[in-house]
Amino acid sequence: MYTVALHTLLGMSKVETHEQLKAQDLLVEFRKNTGQAAFLSHEWLDIGHPDAECKQMRVLQDALKHMMGNLHSIPVDLVSEGFGEGVKPLPTSKLSGPLFFWYDYFSCPQMDDEWSRGVLLDAINSIPAYVDECSFFFALVPVLEHPNHVLTPSSWHHRGWCRLERTCRELSKDHSWIMVKSPTEIELITSATASMLAGSGPVGEGLFSVEEDRLKLGPVLRIVLKRKLLSLLKSQNWPGYRALLNQQAMMLRGMDCDFFSPEVPEGLGQDGQGQIDPSPSRVAGFLHQNGFR
Structure with missing residues (x-):
């Protein structure tokens, strides 16, 4: 540097x-x-x-x-x-x-x-x-x-x-x-x-002198979000993790990027209600992804 x-x-x-x-x-x-x-x-x-x-x-x-x-x-x-x-x-x-x-x-x-x-x-x-x-x-x-x-x-x-x-x-x-x-x-x-x-x-809705720069920065921002989400998940900072996870749609607006969905380990959650339902339903998937049991 x-x-x-x-x-x-x-x-x-x-x-x-x-x-x-x-x-x-x-x-x-x-x-x-x-x-x-x-x-x-x-x-x-x-x-x-x-x-x-x-x-x-x-x-x-x-x-x-x-x-x-x-x-x-x-x-x-x-x-x-x-x-x-x-x-x-x-x-x-x-x-x-x-x-x-x-x-x-x-x-x-x-x-x-x-x-x-x-x-x-x-x-x-x-x-x-x-x-x-x-x-x-x-x-x-x-x-x-x-x-x-x-x-x-x-x-x-x-x-x-x-x-x-x-x-x-x-x-x-x-x-x-x-x-x-x-x-x-x-x-x-x-x-x-x-x-x-x-x-x-959002970065993607900002002003750029060179329009091509808008899409160049998408992968960079996604890496930043991924790193922060994994850090919050590792420290089990559930409020911060859930907030950032669900802000991705806003933060990546204007960029051609997929959202990042961390793999939350089975049983890792906050409310102490037992193992996460492994069924493929959308509700179960949402609860699991957001760290709820």
């Missing part, structure tokens, strides 16, 4: 490609023993370049300096606070130590040749693994004007790629993430409800 170190990112005056940074020996192959990583999700300002005038990057640079120099903790947003019991702000001390950033334009090949396209496809399929590898997830969503549109937190929530990245985070072990709206307006999001109320929705 290619990243850039914090000091490199803070010193940037322009946003350069993966190839340019690699040629300057400014990319770092991240390893857990080197520090912590942060995943940067953002909306591109233009289809040809994410941030040609470095507007987004300057907001991030100033926000990081503010977090590390002036804030003791990152406050929880109001929606997450309302829906979460005992949710606490994130101490900024957790950002201390070596920190490395994954950013698509830095971390993935941008050249339009056969080899780069193959590596880029591997990187797309690895997005869930990259998100998992990162201790932090930043959504960089300042309000910025563009000749054809205005970028806002809401427009980020409507982008298909951004929806995938956010969903990967919300289905990972640490589902919290940090929203950077300005150098001083920074919030910790801990509830998926906050995303839904902000206008987010």
Whole structure:
């Protein structure tokens, strides 16, 4: 996983490609023993370049300096606070130590040749693994004007790629993430409800500049759902398992993907009423699949 170190990112005056940074020996192959990583999700300002005038990057640079120099903790947003019991702000001390950033334009090949396209496809399929590898997830969503549109937190929530990245985070072990709206307006999001109320929705119903990307992401999202369902099943977190199992129709909407149906072992259930009826009836199948005895 290619990243850039914090000091490199803070010193940037322009946003350069993966190839340019690699040629300057400014990319770092991240390893857990080197520090912590942060995943940067953002909306591109233009289809040809994410941030040609470095507007987004300057907001991030100033926000990081503010977090590390002036804030003791990152406050929880109001929606997450309302829906979460005992949710606490994130101490900024957790950002201390070596920190490395994954950013698509830095971390993935941008050249339009056969080899780069193959590596880029591997990187797309690895997005869930990259998100998992990162201790932090930043959504960089300042309000910025563009000749054809205005970028806002809401427009980020409507982008298909951004929806995938956010969903990967919300289905990972640490589902919290940090929203950077300005150098001083920074919030910790801990509830998926906050995303839904902000206008987010299924990845397949998001906006894509390249329409073919919509179907490319279907298998990636299905793998994320499968992994989370198996994890919930293994830990016998029945409320979480049932909720996610029955949300698949909504989460995979707009994508040509089959639902994932885990094999629930016989007798593994919650209500203590004995073995599951092995008959092929739809009711018995539903009860078995949802972990009821």
